[in-house]
Amino acid sequence: MYIRSLRIIAFFGALLVSLVSIEGTAHAQTAGSNVLTFGWMQLRPTTNDSTPYRIQSIGGQTINQTLPNTGVDLDKINYLGFTFEHYFTDQVAVELVGVIPRRGQVRATESLSSFGVIGKSYGISPIALAKYHFGSSSLKFRPYVGMGISYNHFTDGEVVNNQFIQHFGSQSASLSVKDTWSPVFDIGVDYQITQRWSLGLNLIYMPLKADSTITTSPSNTVVKTTATINPLFVYLNIGYHF
DSSP states (O other): OOOHHHHHHHHHHHHHHHTSSOOOOOTTTTTTTTTEEEEEEEEESSSOOOOOOEEEEEEEEEEEOSSEEEEEEEEEEEEEEEEEESSSSEEEEEEEEEEOOEEEEEEETTTTGGGGGEEEEEOOOEEEEEEEEEEEESSEEEEEEEEEEEEEEEEEEEEOOOHHHHTOOOEEEEEOOOEEEEEEEEEEEEEESSSSEEEEEEEEEEOOEEEEEEEEETOOEEEEEEEEEEEEEEEEEEEEOO
16 A cells, blocks of 8 residues: 555655765766756557466466466556666766656556456556766766666556456456566666756666466455566656756
8 A cells, every 4th residue: 555655655755865965076877966857757568478378266266377368568667757866977877867756557468458458557667777887977968877776666556447357257356566676787878968957768668577466356266477578668857956
Protein backbone atom coordinates (compact mmCIF):
# COMPACT_ATOMS: atom_id res chain seq x y z
CA MET A 1 0.00 0.00 0.00
CA TYR A 2 0.95 3.70 0.03
CA ILE A 3 2.69 3.45 3.46
CA ARG A 4 5.35 1.15 2.05
CA SER A 5 5.69 3.32 -1.04
CA LEU A 6 6.19 6.41 1.12
CA ARG A 7 8.88 4.60 3.11
CA ILE A 8 10.77 3.82 -0.11
CA ILE A 9 10.51 7.44 -1.26
CA ALA A 10 11.52 8.69 2.21
CA PHE A 11 14.62 6.45 2.18
CA PHE A 12 15.81 7.79 -1.15
CA GLY A 13 14.92 11.31 -0.05
CA ALA A 14 17.13 10.93 3.04
CA LEU A 15 19.93 9.64 0.83
CA LEU A 16 19.49 12.66 -1.44
CA VAL A 17 19.73 15.05 1.53
CA SER A 18 22.90 13.35 2.74
CA LEU A 19 24.49 13.79 -0.68
CA VAL A 20 23.48 17.46 -0.81
CA SER A 21 25.22 17.98 2.52
CA ILE A 22 28.57 16.92 1.04
CA GLU A 23 30.78 19.99 0.84
CA GLY A 24 32.11 21.01 -2.56
CA THR A 25 32.19 23.66 -5.25
CA ALA A 26 29.07 24.80 -7.04
CA HIS A 27 30.27 24.75 -10.64
CA ALA A 28 28.52 22.91 -13.48
CA GLN A 29 29.62 19.28 -13.94
CA THR A 30 32.67 19.49 -11.71
CA ALA A 31 33.72 17.65 -8.57
CA GLY A 32 31.43 18.54 -5.67
CA SER A 33 28.62 20.00 -7.79
CA ASN A 34 25.01 18.80 -7.84
CA VAL A 35 22.31 18.64 -10.52
CA LEU A 36 18.53 18.52 -10.12
CA THR A 37 16.50 17.62 -13.22
CA PHE A 38 12.82 17.22 -14.04
CA GLY A 39 10.97 16.44 -17.23
CA TRP A 40 8.95 13.97 -19.31
CA MET A 41 9.72 10.28 -18.89
CA GLN A 42 8.09 7.44 -20.79
CA LEU A 43 8.23 3.73 -19.95
CA ARG A 44 8.32 1.68 -23.16
CA PRO A 45 8.14 -2.12 -22.82
CA THR A 46 10.68 -3.65 -25.22
CA THR A 47 9.62 -7.28 -24.88
CA ASN A 48 6.01 -7.47 -23.59
CA ASP A 49 5.82 -11.25 -23.38
CA SER A 50 4.49 -13.49 -20.65
CA THR A 51 4.01 -17.08 -19.62
CA PRO A 52 0.52 -18.54 -20.22
CA TYR A 53 -1.95 -18.21 -17.36
CA ARG A 54 -1.58 -20.99 -14.85
CA ILE A 55 -4.57 -21.82 -12.65
CA GLN A 56 -2.78 -22.69 -9.42
CA SER A 57 -5.84 -23.55 -7.36
CA ILE A 58 -9.63 -23.33 -7.17
CA GLY A 59 -11.33 -23.12 -3.79
CA GLY A 60 -8.07 -24.00 -2.08
CA GLN A 61 -7.58 -27.19 -4.09
CA THR A 62 -4.38 -27.37 -6.15
CA ILE A 63 -4.99 -27.56 -9.90
CA ASN A 64 -1.81 -26.34 -11.69
CA GLN A 65 -3.53 -26.16 -15.06
CA THR A 66 -1.91 -24.12 -17.84
CA LEU A 67 -4.18 -22.22 -20.21
CA PRO A 68 -2.47 -22.19 -23.65
CA ASN A 69 -2.52 -19.13 -25.91
CA THR A 70 -3.01 -16.69 -23.01
CA GLY A 71 -0.87 -13.90 -21.64
CA VAL A 72 -0.58 -10.26 -20.64
CA ASP A 73 1.32 -7.17 -21.68
CA LEU A 74 1.82 -3.63 -20.36
CA ASP A 75 0.89 -0.33 -22.04
CA LYS A 76 3.35 2.56 -22.32
CA ILE A 77 3.28 4.89 -19.31
CA ASN A 78 4.10 8.63 -19.28
CA TYR A 79 5.53 10.13 -16.09
CA LEU A 80 6.83 13.34 -14.60
CA GLY A 81 10.40 12.31 -13.83
CA PHE A 82 13.05 13.83 -11.59
CA THR A 83 16.67 13.09 -10.69
CA PHE A 84 19.38 14.20 -8.28
CA GLU A 85 23.05 13.81 -9.23
CA HIS A 86 26.21 14.46 -7.24
CA TYR A 87 29.66 14.69 -8.87
CA PHE A 88 32.48 13.09 -6.86
CA THR A 89 34.99 13.96 -9.59
CA ASP A 90 34.65 15.83 -12.90
CA GLN A 91 33.75 12.48 -14.52
CA VAL A 92 32.27 10.22 -11.82
CA ALA A 93 28.83 10.87 -10.32
CA VAL A 94 26.01 9.12 -8.49
CA GLU A 95 22.41 9.74 -9.51
CA LEU A 96 19.02 8.94 -7.99
CA VAL A 97 16.06 8.64 -10.39
CA GLY A 98 12.36 8.76 -9.53
CA VAL A 99 8.95 9.50 -11.00
CA ILE A 100 5.56 10.68 -9.82
CA PRO A 101 3.74 7.30 -9.78
CA ARG A 102 0.98 6.60 -12.28
CA ARG A 103 -1.10 3.47 -12.73
CA GLY A 104 0.03 1.15 -15.51
CA GLN A 105 -2.55 -0.71 -17.60
CA VAL A 106 -2.30 -4.48 -18.06
CA ARG A 107 -3.86 -6.03 -21.18
CA ALA A 108 -4.90 -9.60 -21.92
CA THR A 109 -3.25 -11.03 -25.04
CA GLU A 110 -3.54 -13.89 -27.52
CA SER A 111 -6.83 -15.82 -27.22
CA LEU A 112 -8.09 -13.41 -24.53
CA SER A 113 -7.02 -10.19 -26.27
CA SER A 114 -10.66 -9.23 -26.89
CA PHE A 115 -10.95 -8.36 -23.19
CA GLY A 116 -8.47 -5.49 -23.65
CA VAL A 117 -7.38 -3.82 -20.40
CA ILE A 118 -7.95 -6.24 -17.52
CA GLY A 119 -5.97 -4.68 -14.67
CA LYS A 120 -4.16 -1.66 -13.28
CA SER A 121 -1.34 -1.23 -10.77
CA TYR A 122 1.04 1.44 -9.51
CA GLY A 123 4.72 0.70 -10.08
CA ILE A 124 7.35 2.55 -8.02
CA SER A 125 10.91 1.93 -9.20
CA PRO A 126 13.52 4.22 -7.57
CA ILE A 127 16.86 3.86 -9.35
CA ALA A 128 20.40 4.42 -8.07
CA LEU A 129 23.09 4.88 -10.75
CA ALA A 130 26.87 5.23 -10.87
CA LYS A 131 27.72 7.35 -13.95
CA TYR A 132 30.81 8.20 -15.95
CA HIS A 133 30.82 11.45 -17.95
CA PHE A 134 33.14 11.65 -20.95
CA GLY A 135 35.32 14.62 -21.83
CA SER A 136 36.06 17.85 -20.01
CA SER A 137 33.58 19.48 -17.65
CA SER A 138 33.69 22.58 -19.87
CA LEU A 139 32.14 20.81 -22.91
CA LYS A 140 28.71 21.95 -24.08
CA PHE A 141 27.69 18.44 -25.20
CA ARG A 142 28.71 15.80 -22.70
CA PRO A 143 27.77 12.12 -23.12
CA TYR A 144 27.75 9.61 -20.28
CA VAL A 145 27.10 5.98 -19.41
CA GLY A 146 25.93 4.44 -16.17
CA MET A 147 25.01 1.26 -14.33
CA GLY A 148 22.96 0.72 -11.23
CA ILE A 149 20.08 -1.01 -9.53
CA SER A 150 16.35 -0.52 -9.07
CA TYR A 151 13.88 -1.76 -6.49
CA ASN A 152 10.52 -2.32 -8.19
CA HIS A 153 7.53 -2.06 -5.86
CA PHE A 154 3.98 -2.64 -7.10
CA THR A 155 0.92 -1.55 -5.17
CA ASP A 156 -2.84 -1.02 -5.41
CA GLY A 157 -3.32 -3.69 -8.07
CA GLU A 158 -6.88 -4.05 -9.31
CA VAL A 159 -8.72 -6.19 -11.88
CA VAL A 160 -11.01 -3.75 -13.70
CA ASN A 161 -12.64 -5.86 -16.42
CA ASN A 162 -15.88 -7.52 -15.25
CA GLN A 163 -16.17 -9.67 -18.38
CA PHE A 164 -12.68 -11.04 -17.76
CA ILE A 165 -13.63 -11.83 -14.15
CA GLN A 166 -16.82 -13.60 -15.29
CA HIS A 167 -14.73 -15.65 -17.70
CA PHE A 168 -13.30 -17.35 -14.61
CA GLY A 169 -16.76 -17.82 -13.09
CA SER A 170 -16.44 -15.12 -10.43
CA GLN A 171 -17.83 -11.72 -9.45
CA SER A 172 -14.72 -9.87 -8.31
CA ALA A 173 -10.94 -10.25 -8.39
CA SER A 174 -7.73 -8.75 -7.03
CA LEU A 175 -4.33 -8.29 -8.68
CA SER A 176 -0.98 -8.46 -6.93
CA VAL A 177 2.52 -8.16 -8.40
CA LYS A 178 5.64 -9.39 -6.61
CA ASP A 179 8.34 -6.83 -5.78
CA THR A 180 11.71 -7.39 -7.41
CA TRP A 181 15.24 -5.97 -7.83
CA SER A 182 16.62 -5.24 -11.31
CA PRO A 183 19.96 -4.14 -12.79
CA VAL A 184 19.84 -0.87 -14.73
CA PHE A 185 21.88 0.38 -17.70
CA ASP A 186 22.03 4.04 -18.64
CA ILE A 187 23.23 6.15 -21.58
CA GLY A 188 22.61 9.81 -22.29
CA VAL A 189 23.88 13.26 -23.17
CA ASP A 190 23.62 16.69 -21.54
CA TYR A 191 23.77 20.06 -23.29
CA GLN A 192 24.97 22.90 -21.07
CA ILE A 193 22.91 26.05 -21.86
CA THR A 194 24.47 28.17 -19.13
CA GLN A 195 26.56 27.43 -16.07
CA ARG A 196 23.34 26.75 -14.14
CA TRP A 197 20.97 25.26 -16.73
CA SER A 198 21.15 22.27 -19.07
CA LEU A 199 19.02 20.08 -21.33
CA GLY A 200 19.30 16.30 -21.28
CA LEU A 201 18.26 13.12 -23.09
CA ASN A 202 18.54 9.90 -21.12
CA LEU A 203 17.84 6.25 -22.03
CA ILE A 204 17.55 3.78 -19.15
CA TYR A 205 17.16 0.05 -19.82
CA MET A 206 15.93 -2.32 -17.12
CA PRO A 207 15.75 -6.14 -17.55
CA LEU A 208 12.52 -6.84 -15.65
CA LYS A 209 10.23 -9.79 -15.07
CA ALA A 210 7.07 -9.34 -13.00
CA ASP A 211 5.27 -12.24 -11.27
CA SER A 212 1.56 -11.43 -10.99
CA THR A 213 -1.31 -13.20 -9.26
CA ILE A 214 -5.05 -12.81 -9.89
CA THR A 215 -7.34 -14.08 -7.14
CA THR A 216 -11.05 -14.27 -7.88
CA SER A 217 -14.03 -14.30 -5.51
CA PRO A 218 -16.18 -16.13 -4.46
CA SER A 219 -14.67 -19.09 -6.37
CA ASN A 220 -11.22 -18.35 -4.89
CA THR A 221 -9.48 -19.14 -8.17
CA VAL A 222 -5.77 -18.27 -8.13
CA VAL A 223 -4.23 -17.51 -11.54
CA LYS A 224 -0.53 -16.77 -12.01
CA THR A 225 1.62 -15.47 -14.86
CA THR A 226 5.09 -13.97 -15.30
CA ALA A 227 5.43 -10.98 -17.63
CA THR A 228 8.76 -10.10 -19.26
CA ILE A 229 8.65 -6.32 -19.74
CA ASN A 230 12.30 -5.18 -20.06
CA PRO A 231 11.32 -1.48 -20.12
CA LEU A 232 13.24 1.31 -21.80
CA PHE A 233 12.79 4.65 -20.03
CA VAL A 234 13.12 7.69 -22.29
CA TYR A 235 13.78 10.86 -20.28
CA LEU A 236 13.79 14.40 -21.72
CA ASN A 237 14.71 16.87 -19.01
CA ILE A 238 15.90 20.27 -17.95
CA GLY A 239 18.55 20.47 -15.24
CA TYR A 240 19.63 23.02 -12.62
CA HIS A 241 23.28 22.90 -11.46
CA PHE A 242 24.42 24.12 -8.04
